[in-house]
Amino acid sequence: MTSEAPVVHVDSVERAAATPDREQPYAALGLTDDEYAKVRELLGRRPTSGELAMYSVMWSEHCSYKSSKKYLRRFGDKVTPKMREHLMVGMGQNAGVVDIGRGWAVTFKVESHNHPSYIEPFQGAATGVGGIVRDIIAMGARPVAVMDQLRFGDIREADTLRVVHGVVAGIAHYGNCLGLPNIGGETVFDAVYQGNPLVNALAVGVLRHEDLRLANATGAGNKVVLFGARTGGDGIGGASILASDTFSAGGPTKRPAVQVGDPFAEKVLIECCLELFHGGYVEAIQDLGAAGISCATSELAANGDGGMKVDLDAVLLRDPTLTAEEILMSESQERMMAIVTPEQLEGFLAVTSRWDVETSVLGEVTDTGRLEITWRGETIVDVDPSTVAVDGPVYDRPAERPAWLDALQADSAAALPRPADGPELREQLLAVLASPSLASPGWITDQYDRYVLGNTALSFPDDGGMIRVDEESGLGVAIATDANGRYSLLDPRAGAQLALSEAYRNVAVTGASPLAVTDCLNFGAPTNPEVMWQFAEAVDGLADACLALEVPVTGGNVSLYNQTGTTAIHPTPVVGVLGTIDDVAGRIPSGWQDDGLNLYLLGTTALELDGSAWAGVVHDHLGGRPPAVRLEAERKLAGLLAAGGEEGLIAAAHDLGEGGLAQTLAEGVLRFGVGARVWLGDVEERDGVDVATALFSESTARVLVAVPREEDVKFVGLCAGRRVPALRIGVTDAESGLLEVQDRFEIPIEELRAAHEGTLPAHLGPRVGG
Amino acid sequence: MTRVGVVTFPGSLDDGDARRAVRLAGAEPVRLWHGDHDLQGVDAVVLPGGFSYGDYLRCGAIAARSPIMTEIVAAADAGLPVLGICNGFQMLTEAHLLPGGLVRNDHGAFVCRDQRLRVEQTSTAWTNAFSAGEEIVVPLKNGEGGYVADADTVARLEGEGRVVFRYLDVDPNGSVNRIAGIANERGNVVGLMPHPEHAVEPGFGPDTRLAMRSGVDGLRIFRSALEAVLAA
Numbered sequence A: 001m002t003s004e005a006p007v008v009h010v011d012s013v014e015r016a017a018a019t020p021d022r023e024q025p026y027a028a029l030g031l032t033d034d035e036y037a038k039v040r041e042l043l044g045r046r047p048t049s050g051e052l053a054m055y056s057v058m059w060s061e062h063c064s065y066k067s068s069k070k071y072l073r074r075f076g077d078k079v080t081p082k083m084r085e086h087l088m089v090g091m092g093q094n095a096g097v098v099d100i101g102r103g104w105a106v107t108f109k110v111e112s113h114n115h116p117s118y119i120e121p122f123q124g125a126a127t128g129v130g131g132i133v134r135d136i137i138a139m140g141a142r143p144v145a146v147m148d149q150l151r152f153g154d155i156r157e158a159d160t161l162r163v164v165h166g167v168v169a170g171i172a173h174y175g176n177c178l179g180l181p182n183i184g185g186e187t188v189f190d191a192v193y194q195g196n197p198l199v200n201a202l203a204v205g206v207l208r209h210e211d212l213r214l215a216n217a218t219g220a221g222n223k224v225v226l227f228g229a230r231t232g233g234d235g236i237g238g239a240s241i242l243a244s245d246t247f248s249a250g251g252p253t254k255r256p257a258v259q260v261g262d263p264f265a266e267k268v269l270i271e272c273c274l275e276l277f278h279g280g281y282v283e284a285i286q287d288l289g290a291a292g293i294s295c296a297t298s299e300l301a302a303n304g305d306g307g308m309k310v311d312l313d314a315v316l317l318r319d320p321t322l323t324a325e326e327i328l329m330s331e332s333q334e335r336m337m338a339i340v341t342p343e344q345l346e347g348f349l350a351v352t353s354r355w356d357v358e359t360s361v362l363g364e365v366t367d368t369g370r371l372e373i374t375w376r377g378e379t380i381v382d383v384d385p386s387t388v389a390v391d392g393p394v395y396d397r398p399a400e401r402p403a404w405l406d407a408l409q410a411d412s413a414a415a416l417p418r419p420a421d422g423p424e425l426r427e428q429l430l431a432v433l434a435s436p437s438l439a440s441p442g443w444i445t446d447q448y449d450r451y452v453l454g455n456t457a458l459s460f461p462d463d464g465g466m467i468r469v470d471e472e473s474g475l476g477v478a479i480a481t482d483a484n485g486r487y488s489l490l491d492p493r494a495g496a497q498l499a500l501s502e503a504y505r506n507v508a509v510t511g512a513s514p515l516a517v518t519d520c521l522n523f524g525a526p527t528n529p530e531v532m533w534q535f536a537e538a539v540d541g542l543a544d545a546c547l548a549l550e551v552p553v554t555g556g557n558v559s560l561y562n563q564t565g566t567t568a569i570h571p572t573p574v575v576g577v578l579g580t581i582d583d584v585a586g587r588i589p590s591g592w593q594d595d596g597l598n599l600y601l602l603g604t605t606a607l608e609l610d611g612s613a614w615a616g617v618v619h620d621h622l623g624g625r626p627p628a629v630r631l632e633a634e635r636k637l638a639g640l641l642a643a644g645g646e647e648g649l650i651a652a653a654h655d656l657g658e659g660g661l662a663q664t665l666a667e668g669v670l671r672f673g674v675g676a677r678v679w680l681g682d683v684e685e686r687d688g689v690d691v692a693t694a695l696f697s698e699s700t701a702r703v704l705v706a707v708p709r710e711e712d713v714k715f716v717g718l719c720a721g722r723r724v725p726a727l728r729i730g731v732t733d734a735e736s737g738l739l740e741v742q743d744r745f746e747i748p749i750e751e752l753r754a755a756h757e758g759t760l761p762a763h764l765g766p767r768v769g770g
Numbered sequence B: 001m002t003r004v005g006v007v008t009f010p011g012s013l014d015d016g017d018a019r020r021a022v023r024l025a026g027a028e029p030v031r032l033w034h035g036d037h038d039l040q041g042v043d044a045v046v047l048p049g050g051f052s053y054g055d056y057l058r059c060g061a062i063a064a065r066s067p068i069m070t071e072i073v074a075a076a077d078a079g080l081p082v083l084g085i086c087n088g089f090q091m092l093t094e095a096h097l098l099p100g101g102l103v104r105n106d107h108g109a110f111v112c113r114d115q116r117l118r119v120e121q122t123s124t125a126w127t128n129a130f131s132a133g134e135e136i137v138v139p140l141k142n143g144e145g146g147y148v149a150d151a152d153t154v155a156r157l158e159g160e161g162r163v164v165f166r167y168l169d170v171d172p173n174g175s176v177n178r179i180a181g182i183a184n185e186r187g188n189v190v191g192l193m194p195h196p197e198h199a200v201e202p203g204f205g206p207d208t209r210l211a212m213r214s215g216v217d218g219l220r221i222f223r224s225a226l227e228a229v230l231a232a
Helices: A013-018 A033-043 A049-058 A069-077 A081-085 A114-119 A121-137 A158-178 A238-242 A263-278 A292-303 A324-329 A342-354 A385-389 A405-410 A422-434 A485-490 A492-508 A529-549 A613-619 A631-646 A660-672 A681-687 A691-696 A709-721 A749-764 B015-024 B067-077 B087-094 B151-159 B219-231
Strands: A087-089 A096-101 A104-112 A142-152 A182-189 A198-208 A223-228 A284-287 A307-311 A335-340 A359-366 A371-375 A378-383 A456-458 A465-468 A476-482 A513-522 A553-559 A572-581 A598-602 A652-655 A675-678 A703-707 A726-733 A738-741 A745-748 B003-008 B028-033 B044-047 B082-085 B101-103 B111-119 B135-142 B146-148 B163-167 B179-183 B189-192
Touching: A013 A378, A033 A049, A049 A292, A049 A324, A049 A378, A049 A385, A069 A529, A081 A087, A096 A513, A096 A553, A096 A572, A104 A121, A104 A476, A104 A572, A114 A121, A114 A158, A114 A198, A121 A142, A121 A158, A121 A198, A121 A263, A121 A284, A142 A158, A142 A263, A142 A465, A142 A476, A142 A572, A158 A182, A158 A263, A158 A749, A182 A465, A182 A476, A198 A476, A198 A513, A198 A553, A198 A572, A223 A263, A223 A292, A223 A342, A263 A335, A263 A342, A284 A292, A292 A307, A292 A324, A292 A335, A292 A371, A292 A385, A324 A371, A335 A342, A342 A359, A378 A385, A405 A485, A422 A613, A422 A660, A422 A691, A422 A745, A422 A749, A476 A492, A485 A492, A485 A572, A492 A513, A492 A529, A492 A572, A492 A631, A492 A652, A513 A529, A513 A631, A529 A553, A529 A572, A529 A631, A598 A709, A613 A660, A613 A691, A631 A703, A631 A709, A652 A660, A660 A675, A660 A691, A660 A703, A660 A738, A660 A749, A681 A691, A681 A726, A703 A709, A709 A726, A738 A749, A745 A749, B003 B015, B015 B028, B015 B219, B044 B067, B044 B087, B044 B219, B067 B082, B082 B087, B087 B101, B087 B189, B111 B179, B146 B179, B151 B179, B163 B189
Parallel strands: A104 A513, A104 A553, A142 A182, A307 A371, A513 A553, A675 A738, B003 B028, B003 B044, B044 B082, B082 B189
Antiparallel strands: A087 A096, A096 A104, A104 A198, A142 A198, A223 A335, A223 A359, A284 A335, A307 A359, A371 A378, A456 A465, A465 A476, A476 A572, A513 A572, A598 A703, A598 A726, A652 A703, A675 A726, A738 A745, B101 B146, B111 B135, B111 B163, B163 B179, B179 B189
């Protein structure tokens, strides 16, 4: 035993200048030869080990968007004045902010936590929730709801069960402990996600306009304050080593790169931050997520007008043996960095102390234009912060349309046999309804608190989630997300546009008016030209569709390298749409509760079974071209639903999506256990389609609505006036206990329920009360 | 106006909902802070749901030893109406104001569902607005809501009519005798796992046969306290 402190060799700026030839492990940190050379060129010397750590995480794909940046600019290029009208903060900050009126604003964003969730499903998914929620707080907002977009492998595979149980429990643990209602999401099971599940998390927050905060460090002399959990050795290199690389069999375990979350610390941090905002103690704020202190300091400084000087010795550590590089790279959760004026510091510390949140002043804003970091008395980082955070490398990677695509698109589902007889149609409806991706996700959603905060106006199983923002007026927002990897494989441009169309429609059926978009673009490795082509097509298509619908992309996330070995996932652009509603009391449920309502099918049906759930479930088929994108029709439909909802003409509205009319009818019946009698002859005749197409086609811009008889004339007039095709195809029936398709088949509600609700418990374990 | 205190602990989640419920019931909600030794002269207290102190050690264990609990235990002993919801129920057992304890759900997972309950006892400070045997629907959401107690305690609770709420249809968490809520001997302290504060406002409660999210059965629990205060 010796009481002497260990000798520390600090790789200072001075030492770096003096030892230009020292070998540095840049490749192990994820930097290429060219990128390392670029760092040396920028600095005019070799980087210190601390600088190398910073550049390696900040120039990673995850943080720098170096492969996708070129394309993401299209979201900014394709905007109209109307799209800017409600936008308070656009892409580039922690999350976008939209003005929803009456002095209120909403911030929302969807982000991926795919790779950590495969390695360590519980912590990976939990910290995914934690991370996106901190992005929301960093805008000055109170988080009010979360949603999750989950894609797992084949439900029959043992490893899928490991991932599902871990991910769902992780989301439940973190979200429930934060006291945020989980108001919806997506669950898909498909073998293409076997080695690379997708765990996307969306959070939404609300704020008064005056509470808006940005991540800009301005005002020389202002203090740089780190508060929240202590910094530990978890998640080191998460962004560079884990999120920006593919999985390979037999490689070293990457578990130490996964962060560990503590939702209690985050809940306290939320309340503490909100008290700080309301007290006016904070000039600017940034959460610590990917790349930890490296990211927070360089982004705050780069977005500001000067520089920053911080001392790493002031960082409160969980593990005192951490090196400077580890402190810079650690992705320990539940930490925030604030810029505070010297006059407000005392008040700031009083609030953090009241919440027992540990706080340390690391340094201050300077006017040097440099980010300087000291440790053990020596300067270990001296850089222009924008070279770290903003002006990272940008790649124009080769993109090439896959050679196999023509053959795939030529293989249309139209050639598959389509039944006309009742028993076979009945059997196929039940098979689609019970398929893992279309079955009830109740086993999952039962594990999430949907009631907390008392403002949930809609949640699962309705098409979108809806939250009351203002208790006085009832002003609220609705959110829905969608992605269809099968469509996107067949045509990534159309796939992204169809995801937007469906999310847009799902917001519209709640009675809300779509206003803004967030996206999480999940793709394979950008080094594969075919993946790069898919990405480019999807982004370009999405930007075009946003322009056509006049809903701006306010922010989001790109997740690349989603593949194991050489097999990429289906391109999976998850699109979230946010809409507003003047009073949530006017919201529309997705199913009917009363007897004798008229059921109207809005929109027209074509033979569009390529990529459909029917083709996949019944025929194990994937080929052809996805359904036509009909943005003008979507827009008209949304206008009609908003007007009809406002006038109280619509008792229920349910979107037609995967599984077509068959799935929509079944879910409408199951929502409140009230039956329906339906006839399809008029649809077949008007649209020139056969009965199987009428039931299973996934033509877009269609919605099923239930209209009270006394409103019938008004509703039909509204449809005619707005030129939305409407056809009465049935009535609701509270007595029969059946879904009846006249002259074809009938199915007792209990049989529908057993098919819909039985699948997940059969594979995953019993559901309480189910 | 009757004043009902709602305590906020670090990690309290449903404190805002409890305050809203108090307001909708016609009383004035008063914010109480875990670190204070002051009940601000309130007429009743609600310990809300959540994960106080991260539920480290055992659910409610640390909260039960927080400063304000000294005053709450003394006031409860003197007859002040105290309601513990979910985490609040766990605190009441940890503070020995109610017998038994709450353990991890027998199926191991967190569960959120609209739960049917029977009101078994209407002579408490928190259930006097119900009729005996009435069936209500209140949201339930917990990970550690399995009520346990030794056989003698359970027999005494049943014998003395201190089982206040019982689960119907399904036992959602493995509670002995399907016990969802209990009272102390005097009937002024009640704890339950389901969340009545989430069934108080039309549009934001559980579905009913008549309309979506329109269930307000929980409101009468808070109204009962007003009656109890007036009667005292």
